[in-house]
Amino acid sequence: MPDFEPVLLKRLNIPDVQRLDVYKGQGGYQATEKTLRQHSPDDVIGIVRDSKLRGRGGAGFPCGVKWGFLPSDRDVTYMCVNADESEPGTFNNRILMEGDPHQVIEGIVIASYATQASVAYIYIRYEFVKAFHTLQRAIDEAYQAGYLGQNILGTNFDLDVYLHRGAAAYICGEETGLIESLEGKRAWPRIKPPFPAVEGAFRKPTVVNNIETLACVPHIVERGADWFQSIGVPSDPMNPRDLGSYGPKLYCLSGHVNRPGCYELALGVTCRELIENQGGGVWKGRKAKAAIPGGISMGLLREDEFDTPLDFDSLQKVGCLGLGTAAVVVFDEQTSLVDVLYNSCRFFAHESCGQCTPCREGTGWMLRIVKRIQQGHGRVEDLDLLVQVAESMGIMPGTTICGLADGAAWPVKNAIAKFRNEFEDAVNSASAKGANVSAATTSSLHTN
Amino acid sequence: MDDQTRWSANGRRIPADVPHQPLLTDDMRKEIESYFPRYPTKQAVVLPALHIVQDRLHCVPSEAIVEIAEMLSLAPAEVHDTLSFYGFFRSPEKPLGKYRCWVCRSVSCAFRGGEKILEYLCRSLDVQPGETTADGQFSVEFAECLGGCDFAPCMLVNDQLRENLTEETVDELVKSLRKK
Numbered sequence: 001m002p003d004f005e006p007v008l009l010k011r012l013n014i015p016d017v018q019r020l021d022v023y024k025g026q027g028g029y030q031a032t033e034k035t036l037r038q039h040s041p042d043d044v045i046g047i048v049r050d051s052k053l054r055g056r057g058g059a060g061f062p063c064g065v066k067w068g069f070l071p072s073d074r075d076v077t078y079m080c081v082n083a084d085e086s087e088p089g090t091f092n093n094r095i096l097m098e099g100d101p102h103q104v105i106e107g108i109v110i111a112s113y114a115t116q117a118s119v120a121y122i123y124i125r126y127e128f129v130k131a132f133h134t135l136q137r138a139i140d141e142a143y144q145a146g147y148l149g150q151n152i153l154g155t156n157f158d159l160d161v162y163l164h165r166g167a168a169a170y171i172c173g174e175e176t177g178l179i180e181s182l183e184g185k186r187a188w189p190r191i192k193p194p195f196p197a198v199e200g201a202f203r204k205p206t207v208v209n210n211i212e213t214l215a216c217v218p219h220i221v222e223r224g225a226d227w228f229q230s231i232g233v234p235s236d237p238m239n240p241r242d243l244g245s246y247g248p249k250l251y252c253l254s255g256h257v258n259r260p261g262c263y264e265l266a267l268g269v270t271c272r273e274l275i276e277n278q279g280g281g282v283w284k285g286r287k288a289k290a291a292i293p294g295g296i297s298m299g300l301l302r303e304d305e306f307d308t309p310l311d312f313d314s315l316q317k318v319g320c321l322g323l324g325t326a327a328v329v330v331f332d333e334q335t336s337l338v339d340v341l342y343n344s345c346r347f348f349a350h351e352s353c354g355q356c357t358p359c360r361e362g363t364g365w366m367l368r369i370v371k372r373i374q375q376g377h378g379r380v381e382d383l384d385l386l387v388q389v390a391e392s393m394g395i396m397p398g399t400t401i402c403g404l405a406d407g408a409a410w411p412v413k414n415a416i417a418k419f420r421n422e423f424e425d426a427v428n429s430a431s432a433k434g435a436n437v438s439a440a441t442t443s444s445l446h447t448n
Numbered sequence: 449m450d451d452q453t454r455w456s457a458n459g460r461r462i463p464a465d466v467p468h469q470p471l472l473t474d475d476m477r478k479e480i481e482s483y484f485p486r487y488p489t490k491q492a493v494v495l496p497a498l499h500i501v502q503d504r505l506h507c508v509p510s511e512a513i514v515e516i517a518e519m520l521s522l523a524p525a526e527v528h529d530t531l532s533f534y535g536f537f538r539s540p541e542k543p544l545g546k547y548r549c550w551v552c553r554s555v556s557c558a559f560r561g562g563e564k565i566l567e568y569l570c571r572s573l574d575v576q577p578g579e580t581t582a583d584g585q586f587s588v589e590f591a592e593c594l595g596g597c598d599f600a601p602c603m604l605v606n607d608q609l610r611e612n613l614t615e616e617t618v619d620e621l622v623k624s625l626r627k628k
């Protein structure tokens with residue numbers, strides 16, 4: 001892979017780059033000036049579409065294509081900036097907002113110009129207190145300097161940007177849950193279609209984009225679509241569904257490594273390279289057993305699958321759901337994957353919004369079954385039962401409204417498929433303990 | 449029903465001769481109103497309003513729900529519906545302590561000792577997750593991923609992320625906060 005120069009994090013170690021004057025001294029807001037003076041909104045959509053930028057929030061949908069779905073006869077357009085970042089293992093939005101807030105604002109201004117949005121709401125999770133204050137200060141400065149507000153840079157483009165704080169619920173990251181929450185209601189995701197581009201916030205056409213996606217936009221406008229495509233992994237010409245994985249990516253590395261952190265690399269680094277080169281290897285001189293490749297919903301990579309490139313289309317080939325948020329969590333050889341799965345199931349049971357029965361009940365059942373396995377009360381038939389519950393819930397089987405259920409089910413199916421021996425051992429050592437177990441477990445299924 | 453009719457939090461009609469003592473102060477009302485121009489509907493101000501109240505009072509009393517509803521032209525039940533969806537807001541029976549300690553129990557923290565930190569903090573303050581110490585100083589809760597996994601295990605104490613926690617740093621923190 002050719003040498004890679006950081007793009008999104010390049011200004012991060014410049015002192016006080018959160019201040020507008022320092023940011024401008026580093027070439028900041030030039031992309032905004034160029035866009036507003038030289039490009040029409042449709043030009044910008046075209047450039048972003050040509051760059052093949054795919055959304056960084058988890059689904060990997062092509063950004064320019066999404067913007068193109070906005071109806072041409074719309075009167076009002078809203079931009080919803082997704083800064084709810086709650087997928088366990090993920091923290092790159094936080095780094096961008098705390099470290100280089102004006103870059104984020106620039107992305108929002110250019111994207112809003114392209115989509116003709118007049119108001120942008122940044123939905124930021126409540127727990128990001130520092131990011132909230134940093135971003136608010138930067139927004140105030142941008143208003144004063146004329147990059148936000150009325151007649152931006154003397155053009156007839158107006159944009160207001162508001163921060164909107166969440167209240168500690170994972171489901172508010174799902175784009176229509178976010179919109180409902182923004183509107184002041186419980187964050188119950190909506191049935192789609194209609195998609196937000198047609199009917200979103202306040203029933204108006206709405207664009208929802210992740211912070212990192214938007215941070216890429218100023219660089220694409222400044223350096224061009226070809227530059228963006230010179231980074232990353234080209235699409236496979238034999239596979240028309242492969243849209244390529246272009247551009248820089250912020251990988252979040254955590255768990256059992258020596259140097260956890262957020263690392264910017266060209267899309268397509270392998271899990272092993274990331275762990276060894278950036279992470280300084282597995283901690284305590286141990287070996288790795290497995291890793292989550294892109295946030296907890298994506299499933300697990302076995303150690304012998306670590307040479308898989310972390311891009312949008314390779315992880316499916318090894319049974320993972322996808323790249324997700326590119327959050328890699330490493331587990332050393334001493335980790336119990338039953339414990340990992342328990343942690344995952346507990347998270348989703350806690351975060352299911354409760355709207356769809358298969359998700360509300362299914363996440364609870366999976367949690368209780370994994371819990372009894374973990375506590376030594378598992379039964380031989382539990383593994384198949386778990387898989388059966390997991391297979392019945394999600395958008396993919398068509399039983400739920402949003403993808404939380406798929407994300408809850410995937411790690412279950414995936415862990416049992418890849419580490420069946422470990423789960424069988426846990427169950428067998430339990431059944432060796434004797435017959436009074438099954439009475440205890442029957443009741444434990446109905447409690448908790 | 450005319451506009452003057454007042455309703456208590458439990459849905460009773462308040463007789464006209466009972467003097468009206470609003471729970472929301474003028475400052476709180478002004479701050480809530482300052483959010484109106486941001487959104488095309490008043491309902492969108494529900495979350496900001498709830499935050500404003502809980503920030504000041506460490507809980508959201510039912511009178512506040514009624515008054516917020518009035519300000520936003522909603523039924524109290526609508527405000528309550530939103531509030532109850534988020535496990536975040538506290539009732540007056542279980543107000544937050546001076547310090548809200550949110551200990552992360554999600555995957556990156558849990559496998560670097562986060563679960564033990566939660567247990568340790570609970571033990572040293574003699575509370576269960578969700579409870580507040582008798583002196584009203586510390587509320588301990590578990591959190592799901594705080595987005596600070598590069599500093600695992602971590603917890604959020606009010607506005608500050610406390611990073612790479614050990615039993616020793618937890619002890620020091622509790623001691624220094626107690627002194628304040």
Ligand SMILES: Cc1cc2nc3c(=O)[nH]c(=O)nc-3n(C[C@H](O)[C@H](O)[C@H](O)COP(=O)(O)O)c2cc1C
Nearest residue numbers: 055056057082084085086173174175209210213403
């Ligand atoms: C349960 C669930 C949670 C999600 N959480 C987030 C999140 O925290 N941040 C985010 O950007 N996208 C999240 N998404 C994806 C969003 O629905 C949406 O695809 C994304 O914000 C679009 O932006 P992008 O195209 O720029 O990636 C979540 C999706 C689901 C199903």
Ligand code: SF4
Nearest residue numbers: 353355356359400402
């Ligand atoms: S799938 Fe789960 S989280 Fe999503 S809407 Fe249904 S119940 Fe809610």
Ligand code: FES
Nearest residue numbers: 552557594596597
């Ligand atoms: S898992 Fe604890 S902060 Fe992310």
